[in-house]
Amino acid sequence: MYDFLIDDVEIDQTDDTNSISPPxxxxxxxxxxxxxxxxxxxxxxxxxxxxxxxxxxxxxxxxxxxxxxxxxxxxxxxxxxxxxxxxxxxxxxxxxxxxxxxxxxxxxxxxxxxxxxxxxxxxxxxxxxxxxxxxxxxxxxxxxxxxxxxxxxxxxxxLNQNRIELKRVIKASAHIFKERYLHEFTNGALFQLTSLLYLEPNAALVNSTGIAALETGHKVKVVAAIGEYQSLVGEEPGDIIPKTVLDQWLDNTESGYSIINPNEVIVSFTTDDNHKSLLYLHSHKLITEDAKNLIELFVQNIAIAHENLRLWQEVEETQNEIISMLSGAVETRSKETGNHIIRVSKICELLAQKYGLSDDEVYAIKLASPLHDIGKVGIPDVILNKPGKHTPEEWEIMKTHSELGAQVLSDSKRPIIQSGAIIAMQHHEKWDGSGYPVGLSGTDIHIFGRITGLADVFDALCSKRCYKHAWTVEETMALIHEQSGTHFDPDLVKLLQDNLSVVLEIQNQYQDKN
Structure with a gap:
């Protein structure tokens, strides 16, 4: 009945290549x-x-x-x-x-x-x-x-994919100096690149983190990937990039080069701080010479982004080291080991994650919590390191370390230091309002102060001090449960109990040296 479609001339096929691409x-x-x-x-x-x-x-x-x-x-x-x-x-x-x-x-x-x-x-x-x-x-x-x-x-x-990935790039751009967002930025840009070129999204950006002599070994990892390569982010490239391509890239001393083969693009770029990036893009569709400039521009921009990230990380690590050294100096002066602040920092990070704080907040409390006792620099040694019980007058002086610490840190406009000021001021406040220096209660106490206060007490009780022996974990948790709802936030006490095995692993990993 239906003879339409069969009385026409022979059709020339658009592409007679055997395809393994999705139909x-x-x-x-x-x-x-x-x-x-x-x-x-x-x-x-x-x-x-x-x-x-x-x-x-x-x-x-x-x-x-x-x-x-x-x-x-x-x-x-x-x-x-x-x-x-x-x-x-x-x-x-x-x-x-x-x-x-x-x-x-x-x-x-x-x-x-x-x-x-x-x-x-x-x-x-x-x-x-x-x-x-x-x-x-x-x-x-x-x-x-x-x-x-x-x-x-x-x-x-x-166009639709570009719109989606552009949103992803824009969102990541606001946080590009955080490595996980740089991956988002780069992946989004890779999707955009392959969409613009109408290529199947199988591409990887590989970064060499070590440009030492070849005999010392190169540390090569995939920093961004899409399509079939996506599961390899953070891993070595393995077989997705031919060994000859990798070897040529690692051995080549040129600042950059590009190779366009019928079904693959290889572009190498070296940043000013001598880190190399390699874009490897494979497609079942023929890649034309017209795509070369766009691909090279993409690699250069991503390489610059990675270079800026490394510079930012260097500044950040320097800041963190200064905070750690300053906090450690306070602990040393008070006859306590620097490992206490490391344990408190790790426990705070764990509790903040379990409490559901954002990644930025978890990061802030992790770095700022070691500053909780920074105000002790203003407490006389005779009181700070007294082996016995303080007199009422001495105890009032001792309590001033919270306000002293907040005063030392409060003038800074840096978010981490501002967080440190909050923690220094509030980590001795109590859930029922009986703490010091202000007498805040409940959720009026900043979550950073509540978390650090609990982590500090737990680790201090489990540790030997000049005025006390170390308590057992059972004794420590018994007191904490007893003080739940009076001294401590009940929700945080439950989180501590539920994750006690992880907390003990932290304590075991960062034991006191003496």
């Missing part, structure tokens, strides 16, 4: 099986950009909706108008655009009864991409319509 998925929606068969026959062996066509079939509007609801990778719908109802195809069109909110799928409407759906009216009223009368539809016309639809779908998908 273009075409959904045929028609209530007559013969239409499905002849469509498959007419488009048999057609491929576009190295990707074959894969056909899915639905014999009704309902079946089409079920398939479209379950899949997000359909490029084209060849949609009949008259099926269960005289306007079923139009209903499916409206459902795709409005209910499914899919503006990417290309809809080609086909009808054998044009009177039921006049072309002019349908084109105006419905968001379709082509309208074909079955009686006039030859193999060549169907081929042209499908290839045009695929090309349009490809372009729109690339």
């Amino acid at each position: 273009w998925n075409i959904l045929i929606v028609d209530d007559e099986q013969s239409v499905h068969d002849v469509t498959r026959f007419a488009l048999d062996d057609v491929s576009f950009e190295g990707r074959e066509l894969n056909f899915l079939s639905a014999l009704s509007g309902k079946e089409a909706k079920d398939i479209l609801s379950a899949r997000e990778d359909i490029a084209i719908v060849l949609l009949d108008v008259v099926m269960e109802t005289d306007t079923e195809g139009l209903k499916v069109t409206k459902w795709i655009r409005e209910d499914l909110s899919n503006s990417l799928i290309r809809i080609i409407l086909r009808t054998g009864q044009p009177g039921q759906a006049p072309e002019k009216q349908v084109i105006v009223d419905y968001d379709i991409n082509d309208y074909k009368n079955k009686t006039e539809l030859t193999s060549q016309k169907l081929f042209s319509s499908v290839i045009s639809g695929i090309r349009s779908y490809r372009d729109l998908s690339a």
